[in-house]
Amino acid sequence: MPVVLITGCSSGIGRAMADAFKASGHEVWATARKTADVQALAAAGFQAVELDVNDSAALEQLAAALDRHGKGLDVLINNAGYGGIGPLLDGGVEGMRRQFETNVFSIVGVTRALFPLLRRNKGLVVNIGSVSGVLVTPFGGAYCASKAAVHAMSEALRMELAPFGMRVMEVQPGAIDTQFARNASQAAEQVIHESSPWWPLREGIRARANASQGNPTPASDFARDVLNAVQKDKPPRLLRSGNGSRALPLMERLLPTALLERILSRRFKLNQPL
Numbered sequence: 001m002p003v004v005l006i007t008g009c010s011s012g013i014g015r016a017m018a019d020a021f022k023a024s025g026h027e028v029w030a031t032a033r034k035t036a037d038v039q040a041l042a043a044a045g046f047q048a049v050e051l052d053v054n055d056s057a058a059l060e061q062l063a064a065a066l067d068r069h070g071k072g073l074d075v076l077i078n079n080a081g082y083g084g085i086g087p088l089l090d091g092g093v094e095g096m097r098r099q100f101e102t103n104v105f106s107i108v109g110v111t112r113a114l115f116p117l118l119r120r121n122k123g124l125v126v127n128i129g130s131v132s133g134v135l136v137t138p139f140g141g142a143y144c145a146s147k148a149a150v151h152a153m154s155e156a157l158r159m160e161l162a163p164f165g166m167r168v169m170e171v172q173p174g175a176i177d178t179q180f181a182r183n184a185s186q187a188a189e190q191v192i193h194e195s196s197p198w199w200p201l202r203e204g205i206r207a208r209a210n211a212s213q214g215n216p217t218p219a220s221d222f223a224r225d226v227l228n229a230v231q232k233d234k235p236p237r238l239l240r241s242g243n244g245s246r247a248l249p250l251m252e253r254l255l256p257t258a259l260l261e262r263i264l265s266r267r268f269k270l271n272q273p274l
Contacts, residue, residue, distance in 0.1 A: 005029040008080030010037035012178030016219035053106035059113035072121035086191030088141035103146035122165035135252040139208035174245030177216035204269030217242040
């Protein structure tokens with residue numbers, strides 16, 4: 001029975017992937033930050049682990065538990081993350097730091113902690129990126145930058161892990177039916193303030209927070225795509241799944257930059273002087 005560990009399984013695509021892999025016969029170690037979510041995962045039959053992906057001590061404990069389990073690790077899915085929305089300068093350095101700690105730095109931390117177990121099984125590392133790392137939008141600069149970094153790290157890791165017989169696959173979701181938009185909207189409302197120079201454009205910020213939920217693909221469909229790709233003899237280097245996951249990168253590649261910026265500025269209410 002292959003062993004897979006998935007971070008960020010409290011809801012959304014993390015939980016959907018956990019369900020899909022469990023149904024296919026994998027032994028699923030599912031992590032979440034909150035105790036109640038861990039209890040729900042345990043009740044559903046997963047090897048549930050309470051984990052803050054930025055806690056180095058907790059990562060050491062997780063690696064030790066997996067080592068005692070004695071089966072190594074076949075697949076690691078770095079899924080934990082969140083989307084910070086709002087003007088880049090309003091969030092400032094601290095906003096960027098929070099975004100990168102969860103979406104970027106944790107991938108290095110988790111993968112490094114579990115590297116010996118993955119090496120033992122010549123395992124696969126799956127990093128969940130986003131099409132937002134390809135098509136950059138206003139009011140999502142920190143999130144887009146973090147997902148662009150995920151892409152760069154995945155490219156480097158693929159080459160660096162190859163000598164050990166390990167593989168790396170990056171996944172770039174499009175619009176998936178999860179709580180992402182609601183969480184992004186709540187985060188945006190905390191950033192939007194009358195003192196901001198962008199206060200007159202607050203409806204554009206709200207539009208960006210909700211942009212990921214335009215005709216979203218069910219999370220179960222996304223999870224099935226990831227499972228099918230992982231089970232291939234040669235998993236693809238890059239998997240795109242979900243509404244817009246192919247069209248948006250195609251726009252970025254084919255449209256002149258000036259035209260694309262005009263389209264995005266109009267979409268998010270930035271085509272007016274302040």
